[in-house]
Amino acid sequence: MQSPQGLNGxxxxxxxxxxxxxxxxxxxxxxxxxxYQQQNITIATTVFALGKYTTFLKAFLESAEQNYFxxxxxxxxLFTDHPEQVPAVKLGEGRQLTVLKVASSNRWQEITLxxxxxxxxxxxxxxxxxxxxxxxxxxxxxxxxxxxxxxxGRLIGVIHPGYYQTSRKRxxxxxxxxxxxxxxxxxxDYYYGGAVIGGFVKDVYKVAKTCREQLDIDAAKSIEAAxxxxxxxxxxxxxxxxxxxxxxxxxxxDFKPNTNEVKIIRFxxxxxxxxxxxxxx
Amino acid sequence: xxxxxxQIFYVFLLGMxxxxxxxxxxxxxxTSIWFGNHLTGNLGRTxxxxxxxxxxxxxxxxxxxxxxxxxxYKQQNITIATTVFALGKYTRFLKDFLESAEEHYFxxxxxxxxLFTDxxxxxxNVKLGQERYLTVKTLPSMNRWQDISMxxxxxxxxxxxxxxxxxxxxxxxxxxxxxxxxxxxxxxxGRLVGVIHPWFFNVPRFLFTxxxxxxxxxxxxxxxxDFYxxxxxxxxxxxDVHNLTKTCREQMNIDTANSIEALxxxxxxxxxxxxxxxxxxxxxxxxxxxDISMSSGSVKIIRFxxxxxxxxxxxxxx
Numbered sequence: 115m116q117s118p119q120g121l122n123g124x125x126x127x128x129x130x131x132x133x134x135x136x137x138x139x140x141x142x143x144x145x146x147x148x149x150y151q152q153q154n155i156t157i158a159t160t161v162f163a164l165g166k167y168t169t170f171l172k173a174f175l176e177s178a179e180q181n182y183f184x185x186x187x188x189x190x191x192l193f194t195d196h197p198e199q200v201p202a203v204k205l206g207e208g209r210q211l212t213v214l215k216v217a218s219s220n221r222w223q224e225i226t227l228x229x230x231x232x233x234x235x236x237x238x239x240x241x242x243x244x245x246x247x248x249x250x251x252x253x254x255x256x257x258x259x260x261x262x263x264x265x266x267g268r269l270i271g272v273i274h275p276g277y278y279q280t281s282r283k284r285x286x287x288x289x290x291x292x293x294x295x296x297x298x299x300x301x302x303d304y305y306y307g308g309a310v311i312g313g314f315v316k317d318v319y320k321v322a323k324t325c326r327e328q329l330d331i332d333a334a335k336s337i338e339a340a341x342x343x344x345x346x347x348x349x350x351x352x353x354x355x356x357x358x359x360x361x362x363x364x365x366x367x368d369f370k371p372n373t374n375e376v377k378i379i380r381f382x383x384x385x386x387x388x389x390x391x392x393x394x395x
Numbered sequence: 396x397x398x399x400x401x402q403i404f405y406v407f408l409l410g411m412x413x414x415x416x417x418x419x420x421x422x423x424x425x426t427s428i429w430f431g432n433h434l435t436g437n438l439g440r441t442x443x444x445x446x447x448x449x450x451x452x453x454x455x456x457x458x459x460x461x462x463x464x465x466x467x468y469k470q471q472n473i474t475i476a477t478t479v480f481a482l483g484k485y486t487r488f489l490k491d492f493l494e495s496a497e498e499h500y501f502x503x504x505x506x507x508x509x510l511f512t513d514x515x516x517x518x519x520n521v522k523l524g525q526e527r528y529l530t531v532k533t534l535p536s537m538n539r540w541q542d543i544s545m546x547x548x549x550x551x552x553x554x555x556x557x558x559x560x561x562x563x564x565x566x567x568x569x570x571x572x573x574x575x576x577x578x579x580x581x582x583x584x585g586r587l588v589g590v591i592h593p594w595f596f597n598v599p600r601f602l603f604t605x606x607x608x609x610x611x612x613x614x615x616x617x618x619x620x621d622f623y624x625x626x627x628x629x630x631x632x633x634x635d636v637h638n639l640t641k642t643c644r645e646q647m648n649i650d651t652a653n654s655i656e657a658l659x660x661x662x663x664x665x666x667x668x669x670x671x672x673x674x675x676x677x678x679x680x681x682x683x684x685x686d687i688s689m690s691s692g693s694v695k696i697i698r699f700x701x702x703x704x705x706x707x708x709x710x711x712x713x
Contacts, residue, residue, distance in 0.1 A: 126438075126445070128446060128458050128459070130438055130458075131460065131464050132452040132458065132464065132676070136450065140446050142448035142449065145449055149449060355463075
């Protein structure tokens, strides 16, 4: 297994299966933008804001308008149980937002597990006709820097900011063989963050469907994976390797101090008071 | 100093020594591969660029894990078509080319060689492994090696259109005056694959031998260009290579009508194509080297290389 962090602070820019790992300095934004601008693409972007999580929407959307696929056609699909709490954020040209009402839940673990199913259904019913790429992003986050076409590809995972420097045996994979998300001790490439999944609509559909099926099998056996759908995502990516991997620049955590390797924070989970926003502990 | 104080002092010195050594060891451990660190397997090159500015991987030894990549592609039941042209005296290169390919080139995968020649009787009898095939196609002879070289584009275009569509997933087009010396495997596969020319991978752009005359369709203005690619090896999906060969063929025809021949023939046109249609993957000069007897720092393994030849002896013209 190879860490994305090389020797002497130099980063490794490809995985062992030759998928690029996207770091600042590895790509030319102007060049990449011009390649994708010629392709007239639409990027669907799903977020889930249930219960008190609607409080994160304003910062998420406003910062996205500043940083996320600027100059491209973006369609946000916002799942919420409180549509009246969706803030009115002015969107740029070529950008639109659709609010989709869903049922409430009183367990945050349940909310996070149901996302896969909702994503699967959305792709089936709408995205196959409406978008070329889809990103599924956590909402308790904010954009701080460019997130652009360099992140596009067939199947995209992001390296979890808490585990890009640790060894494989310390990854918090699901370790119980009873769970469908089980990964044996000696295996694994990276620990991917569940907060970001992306790629071609068809490929993300397969991720969502497979994870949803495996989550259902686990639920029938009354087992819940260590990190909910993130555990299942990691299992999926081990056997269906991403075609491109985003560095932790693309998923940081506000409470973490900066490091030598991560020279720019593009997207980060904001500090939140769990007790204040989650429906349950 | 009293005895006791001296003892304490010595213990203190010992402690300092141990403490400093330990710190030094720990520091060295973290900056080297030794100390239970995550950098196992020595994968990852930091001495060469492993991605292009448009995030296409550049394949070097040490950037990929052959077992992982093989297992990914084994599941896909692929066929790799491979074309070589051996006209006139170039048939003499076939034996080494084919025998070394059987040893190194996509071993364990289905490969179909398409061998174009004007001397089908000169094709050597080389035993091919399981799931490896060879089809000989006869062409008329030509008097100019430049014409032979350039006509390959149209022939490839037609081959893909007429025959390969249902037969192969990928295609590589290789020069025949070459030999395999090391693994050339599925790490080389991609939608559109270019190979960095072995004489131009570590020189600045102004030395690239692009066609610089605006009159030619292969024209690349000064200051532009990403890499200098070799015409001796390129490949990709059928669709993309078809587009490449068709475009090059069309542009060469326009040049002919305008009585101009690009500086490096179809290689010039290939470089123009790759500038505006960026490859999705680049192969380092390990995949097409100068000569087995030459070495160069970053090229740690030679997989495929030109063989020494006497141009005057093998070419139909100078």
